Amino acid sequence: MSYDLKITGGTIVDGTGAARYLGDLGIKDGRIVAMGGAPAEAQRTIDATGRIVAPGFVDIHTHYDAQVLWDPLVSCSPWHGVTTIVMGNCGFSVAPTRPEHRDLIMRTLENVEGMSVDALRAGLGDWGFETFPEYLDALDANGCAVNMAAMIGHTALRMYVLGEEATEREATEEEIARQRELVTEALEAGALGFATSRANTHVGYEGRPVPSRLATSEEIIEIAQALGDVGGIMQATQGRGLSHDEFARIAETTGANVSWTALLASTVGPGSHLKDVEKAHALAERGLPVFPQVAVQPIQFEMSWKAPFIYEGMRVFQPVAQSDIDGRKAYYADRDWREQFKEKAGNGGKIGDRWARTEITWFPPDPAMEGKNVQELADELGQDPVDVMLDMALDADLDMRIVQDVVNHDRNEIDELLHDPTTVIGLSDAGAHASQLCDAKYSTEFLSTFVRERKSFDLEQAVHMLTQRPAQVFGIEDRGTLKDGGWADVVVFDMENVGHEGKRRVYDLPAGADRLVSDAKGIDAVVVNGTVIRQNGEDSVSAGSALPGRLLRHGKA
Numbered sequence: 001m002s003y004d005l006k007i008t009g010g011t012i013v014d015g016t017g018a019a020r021y022l023g024d025l026g027i028k029d030g031r032i033v034a035m036g037g038a039p040a041e042a043q044r045t046i047d048a049t050g051r052i053v054a055p056g057f058v059d060i061h062t063h064y065d066a067q068v069l070w071d072p073l074v075s076c077s078p079w080h081g082v083t084t085i086v087m088g089n090c091g092f093s094v095a096p097t098r099p100e101h102r103d104l105i106m107r108t109l110e111n112v113e114g115m116s117v118d119a120l121r122a123g124l125g126d127w128g129f130e131t132f133p134e135y136l137d138a139l140d141a142n143g144c145a146v147n148m149a150a151m152i153g154h155t156a157l158r159m160y161v162l163g164e165e166a167t168e169r170e171a172t173e174e175e176i177a178r179q180r181e182l183v184t185e186a187l188e189a190g191a192l193g194f195a196t197s198r199a200n201t202h203v204g205y206e207g208r209p210v211p212s213r214l215a216t217s218e219e220i221i222e223i224a225q226a227l228g229d230v231g232g233i234m235q236a237t238q239g240r241g242l243s244h245d246e247f248a249r250i251a252e253t254t255g256a257n258v259s260w261t262a263l264l265a266s267t268v269g270p271g272s273h274l275k276d277v278e279k280a281h282a283l284a285e286r287g288l289p290v291f292p293q294v295a296v297q298p299i300q301f302e303m304s305w306k307a308p309f310i311y312e313g314m315r316v317f318q319p320v321a322q323s324d325i326d327g328r329k330a331y332y333a334d335r336d337w338r339e340q341f342k343e344k345a346g347n348g349g350k351i352g353d354r355w356a357r358t359e360i361t362w363f364p365p366d367p368a369m370e371g372k373n374v375q376e377l378a379d380e381l382g383q384d385p386v387d388v389m390l391d392m393a394l395d396a397d398l399d400m401r402i403v404q405d406v407v408n409h410d411r412n413e414i415d416e417l418l419h420d421p422t423t424v425i426g427l428s429d430a431g432a433h434a435s436q437l438c439d440a441k442y443s444t445e446f447l448s449t450f451v452r453e454r455k456s457f458d459l460e461q462a463v464h465m466l467t468q469r470p471a472q473v474f475g476i477e478d479r480g481t482l483k484d485g486g487w488a489d490v491v492v493f494d495m496e497n498v499g500h501e502g503k504r505r506v507y508d509l510p511a512g513a514d515r516l517v518s519d520a521k522g523i524d525a526v527v528v529n530g531t532v533i534r535q536n537g538e539d540s541v542s543a544g545s546a547l548p549g550r551l552l553r554h555g556k557a
Contacts, residue, residue: 152191192555224254236259
């Protein structure tokens, strides 16, 4: 036998947690046909001497639902070794959507995902789908550089059934039954699962709560019964009325795995996550398949005061979110409103020392201010940081940006969460908050920080956590390991140098909109179904060519 591709001389870490070993991989027709020894000739060879050869990473928490349709290379996840993505998280799918609701869904995504609505309109064009099965067919026809799995999202589903009233009221029994029918239809067509959110930070167009936040816990539990009928994963973002008790009921009544976001360190102070850890352990002791997702890096947002996503979940910001730019300026200038904001976010406020973890990143009136720490600047001026920020924002006509470590900033606490047996690595949010963050680098951050620098995990365990573990939790059956006869999704990387270059802002979205991207270091090659899609920091495929990624209906090719 001759191979299409041979990867030689590398240290193979197969994703299962088994010990590494030196060897070769032989790949033919998209599958691994030789492991350890691969003596035959090959059309193409990659020398992996001194490198790690591992399964491609599985990212279970992305928001590429719209982007994949205009950017089938799903930049920049493959740059960091990701070969399988899961979309539709937090209930933010783009289907099912009626034509008359498309603009409302795009405006919701604009607010929640930090992406220009002009970019969404230009990128999605005439859409070409309405129902979720039609969306899956569109993904299949469009193609992708990596493997895709998609969940049906509750926000789009609710808008489809209730119309614009989805942001205003509870659903009737008939509307709940119709939603369950549509989820069943989506699952039968190949959806990986059902996703929803009750998080108060999820604010849509005109400052309204996203539709899923108007759902009662009983509505969510009833719709989720479709998972018991057909099979699939439940993904949920925790909020009032949707937490451990509801996750337990769904797992018990459906038998489905439930993965929730997000178990983060220091949400309201050091150790504040420990109550959730205790409850996660209690569910595990009952044998319930409920898996909190944890993030490997601080949740760091770069935001403009034109679109203050970080704070829009606060009640004091509700009228701000409903205002145009002039209206927002008026609130920011109003002393009474500022005092309300300070009670939550000023010195001595309820969110702790967040301003000490905040820097100014963009300030056209005086670029010398860029890079300054906000709390230090406020101390120098003898002012509250809220006053300093809002005065500067008004001076800049709101055209300024800050970057803030919002939560999950204590790496010792992150380390503990990563070691917890109930958790799974997730919440990269790749594709979301495009102008505010880029956590698609989660895999290279994990390898560089927690494996190489902190030595908290051995390499075999770390690779398992990036590959087989998330695939198993999400029911993705044929990805996440290297095995004879298995699909050849492979990443070749240099453990001594793997990492990332931080973030940079580019203007490459449709309509010229901006986003943040992160360049990888030490990723030598990325292979999807036997095709090299990246090598030496460059794409080996293009959007106009035949792409190797597969749509994983029901979690498999």
